[in-house]
Structures are given as structure tokens and as C-alpha cells.
Amino acid sequence: MxxxxxxxxxxxxxxxxxxxxxxxxxxxxxxxxxxxxxxPVETPGxxxxxxxxxxxxxxxGDVFGDGSAWVTxxxxxxxxxxxxxxxxxxxxxxxxxxxxxxxxxxxxxxxPIARLALSIRNALEMLELKERAENRARWLRRYRYEAGTxxxxxxxxxxxxxxxxxxxxxxxxxxxxxxxxxxxxYVVEGSDPDFEKRALRFKLSQNESVSFPTGEFVMPIxxxxxxxxxxxxxxxTSLDDVYALPKDTPFSFDRSFDERVGYRTKSVLTVPxxxxxDEVIGVxxxxxxxxxxxxxxxxxxxxxREVVPFDDRSIELVTSLAGQAGIALENAMLYEEIRxxxxxFVRASVQxxxxxxxxxxxxxxxxxxxxIRLAEAVNRTEGGAYGPINFTKQDLREIEYASLLHxxxxxxxxxxxxxxxxxxxxxxxxxLRARFDFLTKSFEAEYASKRxxxxxxxxxxxxxxxxxxxxxxxxxxxxxxxxxxSQANEPTVLPQSASERLEQLEKLTYLDPRGxxxxxxxxxxxxxxxxxxxxxxxxxxxxxxxxxxxxFEFLSRIPWGKxxxxxxxIAGSHxxxxxxxxxxxxxxxxxxxxxxxxxxxxxxxxxxxxxxRPYKKAVPMExxxxxxxxxxxxxGIDPDLMKIFxxxxxxxxxxxxxxx
Numbered sequence: 001m002x003x004x005x006x007x008x009x010x011x012x013x014x015x016x017x018x019x020x021x022x023x024x025x026x027x028x029x030x031x032x033x034x035x036x037x038x039x040p041v042e043t044p045g046x047x048x049x050x051x052x053x054x055x056x057x058x059x060x061g062d063v064f065g066d067g068s069a070w071v072t073x074x075x076x077x078x079x080x081x082x083x084x085x086x087x088x089x090x091x092x093x094x095x096x097x098x099x100x101x102x103x104x105x106x107x108x109x110x111x112p113i114a115r116l117a118l119s120i121r122n123a124l125e126m127l128e129l130k131e132r133a134e135n136r137a138r139w140l141r142r143y144r145y146e147a148g149t150x151x152x153x154x155x156x157x158x159x160x161x162x163x164x165x166x167x168x169x170x171x172x173x174x175x176x177x178x179x180x181x182x183x184x185x186y187v188v189e190g191s192d193p194d195f196e197k198r199a200l201r202f203k204l205s206q207n208e209s210v211s212f213p214t215g216e217f218v219m220p221i222x223x224x225x226x227x228x229x230x231x232x233x234x235x236x237t238s239l240d241d242v243y244a245l246p247k248d249t250p251f252s253f254d255r256s257f258d259e260r261v262g263y264r265t266k267s268v269l270t271v272p273x274x275x276x277x278d279e280v281i282g283v284x285x286x287x288x289x290x291x292x293x294x295x296x297x298x299x300x301x302x303x304x305r306e307v308v309p310f311d312d313r314s315i316e317l318v319t320s321l322a323g324q325a326g327i328a329l330e331n332a333m334l335y336e337e338i339r340x341x342x343x344x345f346v347r348a349s350v351q352x353x354x355x356x357x358x359x360x361x362x363x364x365x366x367x368x369x370x371x372i373r374l375a376e377a378v379n380r381t382e383g384g385a386y387g388p389i390n391f392t393k394q395d396l397r398e399i400e401y402a403s404l405l406h407x408x409x410x411x412x413x414x415x416x417x418x419x420x421x422x423x424x425x426x427x428x429x430x431x432l433r434a435r436f437d438f439l440t441k442s443f444e445a446e447y448a449s450k451r452x453x454x455x456x457x458x459x460x461x462x463x464x465x466x467x468x469x470x471x472x473x474x475x476x477x478x479x480x481x482x483x484x485x486s487q488a489n490e491p492t493v494l495p496q497s498a499s500e501r502l503e504q505l506e507k508l509t510y511l512d513p514r515g516x517x518x519x520x521x522x523x524x525x526x527x528x529x530x531x532x533x534x535x536x537x538x539x540x541x542x543x544x545x546x547x548x549x550x551x552f553e554f555l556s557r558i559p560w561g562k563x564x565x566x567x568x569x570i571a572g573s574h575x576x577x578x579x580x581x582x583x584x585x586x587x588x589x590x591x592x593x594x595x596x597x598x599x600x601x602x603x604x605x606x607x608x609x610x611x612x613r614p615y616k617k618a619v620p621m622e623x624x625x626x627x628x629x630x631x632x633x634x635x636g637i638d639p640d641l642m643k644i645f646x647x648x649x650x651x652x653x654x655x656x657x658x659x660x
Contacts, residue, residue, distance in 0.1 A: 018039075018045070018047050018058065018060045018088060019037065019039040019047045021088075021113060021116060022037055022047045022049060022058050022116065022120070023037055024113045024117075025113050025114075025116040025117035025120055026049060026117070026120065028113065028114065028117040029117055029120065029121055031051060031121075031124070034051060034052075035049055035050065035051050036048075036049075036050040036051075037049055037050075038050065044063060045059060045060040045062075045063025046058070046059055046060070049120055049124070051124050054083075054084075054124060054127040054128065054131070055083045055084075056083070056084045056085075056086060056104075056120055056123045056124060056127070057083060057084070057085045057086070058085075058086045058088060058116075058120070059085055059086065059087045059088065060088055060089060061087045061088060061089030061090050061106075061109075062089050062090075062109075083127075084104040084123040084124075084126060084127055085103050085104055086103075086104055086105045086106075086107060086116075086119050086120065086123060087103055087105070087106045087107070088106075088107045088108075088109055088116065089107075089108070089109040090109075104119075104122075104123045104126065105119040105122070105123065107119050149173075149176075149177060150177075150317070150320060150321060150324070153169075153173045153177075153321060153324070154321075154324045154328075156169060156173075157169060157170065157173075157324060157325055157328035158328050158331070160328070160332065161332055161335050161336075162332070163329075163332045163333060163336050164203075164204075166328060166329060166332045167185050167187070167203050167204060167329070168204060168206075170185060170273075170284065170321075170322075170325040170328070170329065171183050171184070171185045171204065171205075171206055171284060172206060173321060173325075174271075174284050174286055174318050174321055174322065174325070175206060175286060177314070177317045177318060177321060178269065178286050178289060178310060178314040178315075178317065178318050179289050179290055179293050179314065180269070180286035180287060180288060180289055180290075180310075181207065181208050181209055181287060181288040181289075181290055181296075181297055181307075182205065182206060182207035182208065182209070182263075182265075182286075182287040182288060183205065183206055183207075183284065183285055183286045183287055184202065184204070184205040184206075184227075184284075184285045184287075185203050185204055185205075185282065185283070185284050185285070186200040186201060186202055186203065186227050186231075186282055186283040186285070187200070187201050187203050187281065187282045187329075188200060188201075188221070188231065188280060188281050188282055188283075189201050189218065195221065195231075195232065195280070196220075196221050196222070196232060197221075198221050199218045199219065199220055199221060200218070200219050200220070200221055200225075200227055200228060200231065200283065201216060201217070201218050202216055202217050202218075202219065203216060204216075207263075207287075208296065209263070209296045209297040209298060209302075210261050210262065210263050210297075210298075212260075212261045223250045223251060224250065224251055224252065225251055226239075226242075226251050226253065226268065226270050226285065227270060227283045227285055228251070229250060229251045230270040230271070230272050230283055231272055231280050231283050234272050234274065234280055235272070236269070236270070236271050236272070236315060236319055237268075237269070237270045238267075238268070238269045238270075238309065238310045238315055239267065239268045239269075239270075240266075240267055240309040241266050241267065242265055242266065242267075242268050243255070243265075243266070253265070262299070263297065264288075264297065264299075264300035264302075264303035264304075264307075265287055265288065265303075266287075266288055266303050266304075266307040267287070267288055267289050267307055267308065267309045267310055268285060268286070268287055268288075269285070269286040269289070269310040269314070269315060269318060270283060270284070270285045270286075271283070271284045271285075271286075271318055271319055271322040272322070272326075273322055273325055273326035273329055274322075274323065274326045275326055275327065275329075275330035276326075276327050276330055277330070281326060281329060281330055281333070282326070282329055284318070284322055284325070286310070286318065288303060288307045289307065289308055289309065289310045289311075289314060290306050290307060290308070291306050291307075291308055292306065342401075346401055346404050346405060347404075349404075349405055349408055350364045350365065350404050350405070350408075352408075352411065353407055353408055353410055353411070356410060356411060356415060356418060357407075357410055357415075357418040357419060358419070359418075359419055359421070360407070360610070362610075363407070363606055363607070363610060364403070364404050364405070364406065364407055365404065366602075366606045366610075366654060367403050367404075367406065367599060367602045367603050367606050368400050368403035368404045368602075369653050370601075370602035370605065370606060370650060370651070370653055370654065371399050371400070371403040371595075371598050371599045371602045372396055372399060372400055372403070373648075373650045373653045374598045374601065374602065374641065374644065374645055374648075374650045375391045375395070375396055375399050375595070375598055376391075376396070377644050377645075377648035377650055378390075378391060378598075378641070378644060379391055380648070381644055384640055384643075385640040386640055386641070386644065389594065394563055394564075395595075397564070398563075398564050398566055398567055398570065398595065399570065399595040399598065399599070401564060401567050402566075402567045402568075402570035402571040402574075402595055402596075402599065403571075403599050403602065405551065405555060405567070405571050406551060406571045406574050406599060406603065407547060407551065408550075408551050408554055408555065408571070409546070409547035409548055409549065409550025409551030409552070409553075409554060410547045410550070411550070411554075412546065412547065412550035412554075413543055413544060413546065413547050413550070414543065417536070417540050417543050417544060418544070420535050420536060420540065421491070421535060422489045422490060422491055422535050423488065423489050423490075423491060423528040423529055423531050423535050424489050424525060424528050424529065428524075428525055428528070429489065432485065432521065432525060433482075435520065436478055436481075436482050436520075439478055439510055439520065440475060440478050442510065443471060443474045443475060443478070444471075444475075447467065447468075447470075447471040450467050451464065451467060454467065481501075481505050481508075481520070484498060484501050484502065484505065485505075485521070485529065488502060488529040488530075489528075489529065491531075491533075491534050491535035492533075493532065493533050494530070494531070494532055494533070499530070502526065502529060502530060505520060505521055505526075506519070506521060506526050508520040508521075545575070545583055545584065546584070548572055548574070548575050548583065548584050549572070549584045551568075551571050551572050552568050552569070552571065552572025552584075555567055555568035555571055555572065556568040566593060566595065569593055569596070570593050570595035570596045570599065571596075571599075572584075573585075573587060573592055573593060573596035574596050574599040574600050574603050575600070575603075576588075576591075576592045576596060576600070577592075577600070577631075577635070577636040577637065578592065578597075578635055578636060578637065578638060579634065579635035579636055581636065582636070597637070597638045597641055598641060600636075600637055600638075601628065601637055601638070601641055601642060601645055604627075604628060604631065604637070605624055605625075605628060605645075605651060605654065606654060608623075608624040608627060609621060609624050609654055621651060621654070624651075625646060625651065628642060628645075629642070
């Protein structure tokens, strides 16, 4: 910019005359001390009035009357950006079309100076108003962007339930809206009423410029650290340069990290995370606000050049986001606490089941592992009936809980039935043994009495021999039938020959001490011994089967919420079969949830291969798979799931059962 009057040397007389008039007009304006006037040599016939970055071009209409190309370009530049144009004199016809789009005013050549001054003043005011409007528009766009970002971020924060992911999101979003290069986040631990006796756990850090290994660590809540001081004071702290802290600052900055990784920490913004209960539950610390968010701080000199203090707007935005983040973090922590309580309840319930039925110890956990592995294999399956099906993380957790609790209804089954390993209960077998011992003693007493009578009568030795043979026969018969009872009591398939001999045994009677005729084996005992396979009578088997109904009824009383609402149905349907031959409701086809179909395969497979059942031997895996295939052919279990179970090798997880 030249002198206030501008460079008027070698300027055509018309331009000099215009410049003089403009100067006179400017002298009448209030802003004359801050206005500059210039008559550029390269554009004769144009005089510029400059205020800050705004320019008003005063054009001599007579000079620009030839309409040549350079004239057109000059006029176009005069109305570009933060400029306005005033034409003094008549507008030539040749450039009217251009001027109608950019001219602010046309002042008659003979008009008073005051008229020109008024036009210049109005043009400057118009440019200022235009700039303010543009600034307001930019501010409004920025405000809408920031508000939209905060709303979107708040929505994302409230939807995230995983605490680790939430902390990462909080730190990332805070860094983004503040333009910070790096940051860290801390979580308050402990519940001591004295807040300063709690601790701060460093959870994670982020840095766009350097990479370094990090791990969690715990430090005391103390005013000697920036994070601790902010947590105690519950006050936002912004530091322009942590290497130059005021002497009266209670905290200090440890440079060892910077020295170790070659970084330069400069501006730092630390904000407390406050819960809905108005309790500090964490701290966010942002490091090095950058002029250009795209720049990287590879060396200390980069920080000196690129890092600026956190401005008021950044602090305001981060504080606002931190308020939302604190509530979201509290919710996530409460959700995590509830999840742990729920998992503790589930695990305790499984332990209660296994203590009541030690013979199936580990079964629930193994079924859970197999079920989850199969569901995950379904997620990896492309094509087929299960190609479109995808189990979410919540779905998998729902299947896990249902699998762990699928046998909880056993608490409604008599314990003696649950642990019944043989056809007769121990108490029944003891009574039967005592009865047979009584029979033996009765025969011995009868034999002794008859033998004494023979001796008293001096009976023939032949009678004595016959008496001895009969006694031995009867004792042998008792021992033989006891061997039959021992054989029939085993939970194996009863041979036909044993069934025929049981019919003989069923007809045998004796006189009890009161002289009442009694059977050697009571009817209820005979019912047990006649069981063709296994150890349970039909009534006991029905009682065992009732555990599924008990499971459903018990789990239905638990307020699972919408997250795990299907747990009772899945757990209570694992004995249903696609062909409708299952129990307890005889469901079929699509009425059986996918989770229950998955669990059916896992339950059968583990029951077959488990080695901890006293009433049966473990079946080899190959044979167990063959049995499952027979179930598929019978229409009981899902053929598509069975293909995945075998194809993905899910069944091999059972080999790991001893580690669960």
C-alpha cells in the first residue's frame, strides 16, 4: 500500500482528478484515519479505497468506455471477493451487462463530493454487513456441525456397552472436537468415602504422531499429578505449556515419557468425568492442540511450530462432551456390574445344580462351550439354510446363559432320582438283602429244628441226608436268586433269560415272623428289577423329564429384560425335537428356537461322550456322531446344524472338557 493519497505520479489527469475527488470524499468520513486511498498505475481510471481487508473500487466511467478485454478483466477483479465498485460518470453500454452484476452504485460525474462520500461509506458498510453475514453463516454451519457431532457422539456413547470400547470412543471423540494430537483417560477405582484414598487407573492412551507400548497402571489420587488434582478439584484445567508451569502450581509434569519416546508435550487440557450422581468417575486428558489437525509432531520443534493452547471453544466443547461421556461411562460401568452379578448368579446356579447332581458335574459348562462354538460356526457359514443367520454378541451371550442353566430345573427333582445309578435304591437293596438274610436264617432254623427232631427220634440216616440235601438246595436257591437280583440291578440291558427267572422269583413267598405270607421280592422292587434298560422306572423317567418344565418356569420368573428375554424359551426347549416327538410341549419345526436346536445337539453329544456318569460308559466320539446322524434321519435334530457341527469340527471342543 502506498501513501494515504496513493501514488499519483504519471497518472492520467482524469484519474488524478478522480483520486482527488475520492480523497476529498474520504476526508468527510468518520473512518478517514483508518482509510487508505490508492490509484494503481497499472489500472488508470481506478481508485481504491481500502479499509482493513475491504476494498471499494471507484471507476471512472469515461476512462473505461472503450470496452477492451483488459478493461473487462479489471472490472471483474474489482467486484471479486470482499470488494465493491462505484462508477463515477456514465456507464458505457458495452460493459453494462457486467456492471449490472457487480456494481454497487453509479455517481454522476458532476455530483457533489458529499454524494460520492455517502456512496463510499455505504459501500464499506455493505461490505462489512456482507462479511458479518458470511461469518454468521460460517459460524452457524460450524455450530450445526459441532452440535451434530455432539449429538451423534452422545448417541454413540449411550449405545456402547463395552467399557473398554466406550473409553476408547470417549477419548477419540474428545481429541477430535478439540483437535488434540494425543490423550489419555483414567478411571477412578475404589469406594472409600474419603475420595483421596481411592485410586486412578490409567486405562488407555492415543497418539497420532508416535506409537509406543502402553499398559494399565494404578496411581493414587493426589494433587501432585495433573489428573489427580483435576479429579479432586472437579475443575477443568487448561495448561498452555506443561514445561513452564507457574511456581505456585501444586502439581508437576513428569518429562520422562517425552524423553523416552522423543515426544514434546506442550498444551494440556484435563477434564473430569462426572456421573449422574455428581461423582467423579474418571478423567480425560488431551495433549497438544494442533493448528492443522493433519500435521504430525515427530520432533520437539514440530510441537513448537504446530501446537497452540486449547481455546475457549475447544474447552467448552470438550467439557460438554465430557458431561455426556461421564453419564455414558457410569451407565456402562453399571451395566458391566449388572452383567457380572448376572454371570455370578448363573455360575452359582450351575454350581448348585452340580452339587445336587454330582454325576453330571461339568455337563452344563461343556454344553455351553459346544453350543457357543456351534453358533459361532453358523456365523461363519455361507450359503445353505443357515447362511443368512447371524448371531449377534448378545445372541451368543443369551445362548451361553441358556446352555449353562438348561438343567437348572433339576432342583425340582428328587435327589435320589437324580443320582440313581442302579435300578434299586440303596435303601431298597439293603431291605432286600435283609429279607434274603432272614430267609437264609429261617431255612437254617428250620433245618436245625428238623435235624434235632430226627436225632431225638433216632431217625434213619437216610432222612437226615435228605434233610441236608433239601437245606443245601434251598440255601443255594437263595444265593442264586440273589445273584439274579445283583445282575438285574445293573443299568444294562436285561437278558431274556434273566427276565424269565425274575418271573419265577416273583411267585416265591415266605411267612414273616407274624405268620403273614410275603413275597420274596415286593412288587415295587420287582418293577425296578424289570426295567429293560437304564436305571429308571417310567415314573422316575417322567420325573427326570419334568426338569425341563421346572427350568422354564424358574427362568421365566427372572426379569431378564429385553436383552436376554429368550433365555427361558431356549433353555426350556432343548429336549424338543423337529419331528414333534420331544418334550415337554411337543414343539416341532420353526416353533423350536435356533438356540434350542443348537443346544439339543450339544446336550446329546456331551451326554453320550461324558465319562462321569456312573450308570453308563462313555461312548466314543465316532459312535456318538453316528447316533446323532440317526437322530437326523429320524427327523429329531436339525440336519443343517449337524452338518456344521461336524464340518466345522465343533465336536472336538469336547476334547477340551477337562479344562473347563
